[in-house]
Amino acid sequence: MIEKSTRQRFTESAIVSSIGIIFILMSVYVPILQLLIFFTAVPYILITMRNGLKYGIMSACISALAVLMFSNIFYSATLFFLFFMPGIAIGHTGKGCKEPYVPISWGFISSITLTMIYIKLLSVVFGVDIVQLVMEMFEQALEFQSTLPMHAGDIDAQEILSIMGSIIPGLIIVQAMSMSFFNYYISLSILKRVERESVSMPRISEFTLPGNIALGILIIYFLTMTMKGVPWIKYDALVANITLIILFMFFLQGFAVLGHLLSKTKMNSALKNTLLFMALVLGPFSSFVSILGFLDSIIDFRRIRR
The missing domain is CATH 1.10.1760 (Arp2/3 complex 21 kDa subunit ARPC3)
Incomplete structure (x- = not known):
């Protein structure tokens, strides 16, 4: 350079x-x-x-x-x-x-x-x-x-x-x-x-959460459940915020997996970008992407996690 x-x-x-x-x-x-x-x-x-x-x-x-x-x-x-x-x-x-x-x-x-x-x-x-x-x-x-x-x-x-x-x-x-x-x-x-x-x-298709993310999330939810009886903590709000954050983390990984899968197809770039855009803005599609990210955190579809 x-x-x-x-x-x-x-x-x-x-x-x-x-x-x-x-x-x-x-x-x-x-x-x-x-x-x-x-x-x-x-x-x-x-x-x-x-x-x-x-x-x-x-x-x-x-x-x-x-x-x-x-x-x-x-x-x-x-x-x-x-x-x-x-x-x-x-x-x-x-x-x-x-x-x-x-x-x-x-x-x-x-x-x-x-x-x-x-x-x-x-x-x-x-x-x-x-x-x-x-x-x-x-x-x-x-x-x-x-x-x-x-x-x-x-x-x-x-x-x-x-x-x-x-x-x-x-x-x-x-x-x-x-x-x-x-x-x-x-x-x-x-x-x-x-x-x-x-x-x-x-590349965005190579992004992945840490390999122990699933175990970490289970621990977070377990610790959250132990706070249910604490009077000064709004338990429902705490669970809602944690769930929102975790779903979005899986959405990011699912988005990367979706990009990886689309890169393996023979679709033209315009159609690929359209599908990725739909994953961002459409609610049902976004839910599917979050599920895909959750499964990838366990199974590692792309075989990229060390």
Whole structure:
């Protein structure tokens, strides 16, 4: 690999950051593109992997200031804490790493930590309860749905709100896991096309949870059951959050297995990508993928676990 000069690193970081800012602004002003926000960590993963930690941090700070000029401080801070900085953690630990769970784990840990810090800062500095704000937005969405002619009249809005309120910790963890997982592999896909050298990079179809994950989950559930009688623990909420997190972990492994199985077929790439997209967005399909991941954690269909 040709060593790049400081000027080349700075120029490349500026170009990648600018592209990221353009996509962020597009998602702000074009509602149909709001899904792009979920992938805003990708530019900072790429910058940190290719140019180093210093350029990643510098790019994230400048990008946050640029976004602030076109939006507001809450939006800019949200992107900085929840996407830019975890992206830097993924890029820093993922550079030259052959085990994908290492950068994904660091991205997850940094995302959870920064999310907690961000929520606390909003509460202390601005007096904003982000959890309550999310619940109010969800309640408004339910009220709007109830005004539609074809709404499901048997849905108990208060019951749904209660369930959503109880699993918010689990949803935060799932968001952090999914952000780290998908942003990491998208970044690797881009790097494979940019770096022409024959560099060995982990593929999404090779991702696997630790081999003892099934035993670990049984232990977690056993310990959870022992807390059923503890008065200061909301047992039902605890079980719901743990179940949500575990199902999503198996979903990630199942998604990798599905990618592996599809790679063995003669389908064209468009159909393969469509099936993978359906696995992400369709509920019944997602449940099947989670089951597939659970079975693979026991049987190891791909024979890749050491």
